[in-house]
Amino acid sequence: MVLCSPRAIAGKALARSVCGGLVLALFFVLVLPSPAGAVLGGPDRVYFPQTGHTLAYGFLEFWLRxxxxxxxxxxxxxxxxxQGTTVQYFERAVFEWHPEAPAEWRVQLRRLGVEATSGRSDRAFLPAEPVDNAACQYFVETRHNLCHGFRWFWERFGGVRIFGYPISEELTEDGLTVQYFERARLEWHPEQRGTAGEIQVTRLGEWAARRISRERAPLAQPPDVPVYTPELFPRVPNLVRTPPAGAPVGEAKWIEVDLSDQALRAWEYDRLVFWTLVSTGLPQYPTPTGTFRVYVKLRYERMRGGTPGIDYYDLPNVPHTMYFYLGYALHGAYWHNNFGHPMSHGCVNLPLDAAAWLYDWTPVGTVVWIHP
Structure with missing residues (x-):
């Protein structure tokens, strides 16, 4: 089928891009995620003088995103x-790398909330009945309620993927109102009402790291590794947590393509569930704007087009292709890692792991909303 894929890349460059996706740990043979800098526009490794440690590759990308x-x-x-798993400790979490998991779950957070509350049987941890309050949500998975500010924070900053399900009701500890989740504990700080510090994530990572005192010792900054600043990653767009004006928030599932940010966001009603950088059409091959629907899904597709001798391309096995308008599609791109910049003949190019996640999440008929 003649379609709108990105301009073909020379064979040598393609080989570099594909082969560059595997990284081996230096001290133990475990495959780690693809380099973060290639996707997010910055270095693959950064140093934090605050604690004397570095953060790199897929763990860095997950942390940034x-x-x-x-x-x-x-x-x-x-x-x-x-125990054979690559991990890294943070103040509020422990990251684990699971190469056998689906792409979107290869970085997982340790269940620190479960570990920290093991054996507790006080009232807040007993199964609860649903609360008759529109500001609350009841989770049958753990039989607990999530209400008001904690619910807002949980929904806006990762939900089940980051925090897990609630495993307690709200309770008071050390003078603070808190609630435990499978992977975290949230705290309410009323003295910071109206600021970003009103709800905070407890430093359970520090609690878990008590058993690795030797590994926590600060290290000198490696000579070739920069100190982390947000400015190192210019292609991380503003973190959008609420839908823009005019968005189709009445849809149970919908996909937003933001041409200005070169970002794709997946929503369930007004709740953000996933986002990634993408590459849309070059100026001479613009991606159409408007509201469309996915009309066919193909796990692999051959894409050909352009003018012979000028911009002809023939790309076999383009993964996780979803057409939404004529020959325009959302699909994975294995021939470049320049996401965050226009690159295509009008289609929406996604990183391979993001394309796999979106393909599995998206049923035929899902709205695709593309805006400047």
Whole structure:
């Protein structure tokens, strides 16, 4: 089929892009995620003088994409091997790398909330009945309620993916109103009402790191690794947590393509569930704007088009292709890693792991809303 894929890349460059996707840990043989800098426009490794540790590759990308310092804190260790699993400790979390998992779940957060409350049987941890309050949501999975500000924070900053389900009701500890989740504890700080610090994630990562005191020792900054600043990653767009004006928020599932940010966001009604950088059409091949619907899904597709001798391309096995308007599609791109910049003949190019996640999440008929 003649379609709108990105301009073909020379074979040598393609080989570099594909082969560059595997990284081996230096001290133990475990495959780690693809380099973060290629996707997010910055270095693959950064140093934090606050704790004397570095953060790199897929763990760095996950940290950047999902809330960075406010949600996870600074790294407290380098990458370690624990029982055959690559892990890294942070002030508020512990990251684990699971190469056998689906692409979107290869970085997982340890269930620190479960560990920290093991054996507790006080009232807040007993199964609860649903609360008759529109500001609350009841989770049958754990039989607990989530209400008001904690619910807002949980929904806006990762939900089940980051925090897990609630495993307690609200309770008071050390003078604070708190609530436990499978992977975290949230705290309410009324003295900071109306600021970003009103609801905070407890430093359970520090609690978990008590058993790795030797590995926590600060290290000198490596000579070739920059100190982390947000400015190092110019292609991380503003973290959008509420739908823009005019968005189709009445849809149970819908996809937003933001041409200005070169970002794709997946929504369930007004709740953000996923986002990634993408590459849309070059100026001479613009991606159409408007509201469309996915009309066919193909796990693999051959894409050909352009003018021979000028911009002809023939790309076999383009993965996770979803057509939404004529020959325009959302699909994975294995021939470049320049996401965050226009690159295509009008289609929406996604990183391979993001394309796989979106393909599995999206039924035929899902709205695709593309705006400047």
């Amino acid at each position: 999902n809330g960075d310092i406010p949600i996870f804190g600074y790294p407290l260790s380098e990458e370690l091997s624990e």
